[in-house]
Amino acid sequence: MKRRSFLAATGAALLAPRVSFASSTVLSAGPVVAQILPEGDGTTATWGLNGSTPGPALRLAQGERAEITFENGLMQPSALHWHGIRLENAMDGVPGLTQDAVPPGGRFDYSFVPPDAGTYWYHSHNRSWEQVARGIYGPLIVEETTPPDVDHDVIVMVDDWRLSETGEQLGGYDDLHDRAHAGRMGNYARALVDPAVQLRQGERVRLRLINVATDRVFPVQIDGIKGRIVALDGMPLPAPAPIGDILLAPAQRIDIIADVTGAEQLGFVFPTRDGPYDLGAIPVSGVRSGPARGDIAALPGNPGHSLDLEAASEVPLRMEGGAMGGRHSGSDVWAFNGVSDLLEAPLRRFERGETARFRLVNDTRWAHGIHLHGHHFHELGPDGAPGALRDTTLVEPGASIEIAAVMDNPGKWLLHCHMLGHQAAGMRTWVEVA
Ligand code: C2O
Ligand code: CU
Numbered sequence: 001m002k003r004r005s006f007l008a009a010t011g012a013a014l015l016a017p018r019v020s021f022a023s024s025t026v027l028s029a030g031p032v033v034a035q036i037l038p039e040g041d042g043t044t045a046t047w048g049l050n051g052s053t054p055g056p057a058l059r060l061a062q063g064e065r066a067e068i069t070f071e072n073g074l075m076q077p078s079a080l081h082w083h084g085i086r087l088e089n090a091m092d093g094v095p096g097l098t099q100d101a102v103p104p105g106g107r108f109d110y111s112f113v114p115p116d117a118g119t120y121w122y123h124s125h126n127r128s129w130e131q132v133a134r135g136i137y138g139p140l141i142v143e144e145t146t147p148p149d150v151d152h153d154v155i156v157m158v159d160d161w162r163l164s165e166t167g168e169q170l171g172g173y174d175d176l177h178d179r180a181h182a183g184r185m186g187n188y189a190r191a192l193v194d195p196a197v198q199l200r201q202g203e204r205v206r207l208r209l210i211n212v213a214t215d216r217v218f219p220v221q222i223d224g225i226k227g228r229i230v231a232l233d234g235m236p237l238p239a240p241a242p243i244g245d246i247l248l249a250p251a252q253r254i255d256i257i258a259d260v261t262g263a264e265q266l267g268f269v270f271p272t273r274d275g276p277y278d279l280g281a282i283p284v285s286g287v288r289s290g291p292a293r294g295d296i297a298a299l300p301g302n303p304g305h306s307l308d309l310e311a312a313s314e315v316p317l318r319m320e321g322g323a324m325g326g327r328h329s330g331s332d333v334w335a336f337n338g339v340s341d342l343l344e345a346p347l348r349r350f351e352r353g354e355t356a357r358f359r360l361v362n363d364t365r366w367a368h369g370i371h372l373h374g375h376h377f378h379e380l381g382p383d384g385a386p387g388a389l390r391d392t393t394l395v396e397p398g399a400s401i402e403i404a405a406v407m408d409n410p411g412k413w414l415l416h417c418h419m420l421g422h423q424a425a426g427m428r429t430w431v432e433v434a
Contacts, residue, residue, distance in 0.1 A: 025066070027055060027080065029124075029136055030073030037188065042167030046135045047074060053135030054192060054212070055122070057155055060142050062117040068110045070102060074131070077101035080110065081125035082140060083251055084234050084376070084391040087112035089411025092373055093125050097342070097412050097430060101126045116302035116376075117144040118234025119208040119253045121157075129420035130173035133161075133184065133214045141208065142234070144300055148257060151203040151288070156193050156268065157210045158218045158248065158279060160186025176425075180323040180333050182366055183215025183421035191220075191268035191279040199260050202288035206230075207256040211248035214420040217367055217394065220246045221276075223267040224284065227258020228296045235376055235389035236299035249369030249394035251418040257296045260284055307378060307386055307404050312355040315348050319395070319417070319427065322364045333425040334364075334417070340426030347415065347429040350407040356431075360393070361400040368422060369394050370403075372431075373413040377405035392418055407433045 032048035049055030060066045072078045079101050081093035091112045095101035102108045114120075120140040124131035139155045147153070162170040162184065170187075178184040199205065205225070211218050228240035233253050246254060260266060268279040321327035321334040332340030336347070350356055358377070360370055371392040378386035379393055380402040395401055416428035 055138030160189040179425040224262020225258035231255035312357040334427035
């Protein structure tokens with residue numbers, strides 16, 4: 001990413017994600033004008049929900065039904081997907097697989113019970129490479145029944161945009177060259193935080209990082225905190241882990257609980273080849289008084305993920321294609337096991353409750369973030385031991401990894417690369433659970 005003159009100014013002019021706590025909500029997609037560049041550098045005419053991009057932060061209660069009406073005020077058909085939520089198949093929001101796309105002017109009533117607490121997000125799943133790039137997404141938080149003891153619960157969405165000097169979206173959503181490489185990258189990046197958040201030194205914060213970019217893998221450094229990672233892709237770690245180097249593939253989330261050590265700010269930095277790129281900061285002023293806090297404990301676990309690795313069915317999934325990958329161009333530039341896009345028949349049918357062991361092999365020169373709908377999976381270590389539970393896993397060029405999931409959610413589930421340009425160009429398939 002090239003630093004441009006206006007890139008240096010950060011911290012000001014953060015978008016104001018609205019917060020809504022209702023379990024019955026309307027999300028209305030339509031054109032919005034957003035202040036993505038710093039104030040004074042021009043506004044961006046784009047798309048959003050309920051008048052803003054990102055859309056409102058939805059906070060749902062674990063185990064309680066949420067009713068969300070989607071109204072499509074866009075000029076394109078659309079649908080909303082509740083990323084990472086293990087919900088009923090008919091509510092998954094995938095046009096062509098679980099529902100018809102909602103036409104312009106149409107609406108769709110979503111209704112589901114989120115079984116797992118954690119950090120999720122919602123986004124368009126129709127022409128997602130364009131609609132997500134334009135801003136049809138928002139955070140989806142499922143609250144624990146007993147939330148951890150923190151002073152602030154802060155959502156941090158990292159995104160990039162391709163903008164002119166004065167803030168116009170530069171388009172190129174369907175660019176085939178981008179799709180055959182790493183995807184469509186923005187030239188301007190930010191960490192989006194509610195500008196009302198004010199921290200004091202010594203306070204304990206929960207940070208919910210979400211990578212909402214269509215294609216960019218974000219390394220992120222956070223300055224001014226000392227703490228632990230407590231969850232990945234919404235799912236609590238059995239034991240909090242050191243923060244280390246944070247890397248977020250598109251759609252991945254990381255929850256951190258930490259104490260504020262910075263005296264002036266908590267800063268988000270994107271280390272690039274050209275040096276550190278400032279994504280934004282949360283201001284810190286004053287010092288918290290009161291007794292020191294205890295250790296950072298693990299979050300309460302979510303229900304049911306007992307793998308039966310002995311009896312697991314093996315599913316090879318080889319990623320192929322891309323520039324110099326020897327495949328065709330257009331919509332089949334990428335493939336799984338030689339097949340681009342969805343066939344009539346699923347890649348595999350599972351009995352309900354069966355453990356599946358996917359062997360992901362990245363036989364390309366590009367990284368891919370592979371996402372399974374309707375389920376979380378364990379990343380298996382080199383010794384085959386189950387590691388973290390995730391819904392999206394990053395597979396570096398030439399690398400392979402095994403993931404295992406209990407396929408216990410009946411229906412038709414997409415399995416795709418979350419680099420949305422890769423998905424558009426064929427890197428997607430589906431599986432079925434009886
Ligand atoms: Cu985040 Cu198929 O989606
Ligand atoms: Cu990909």
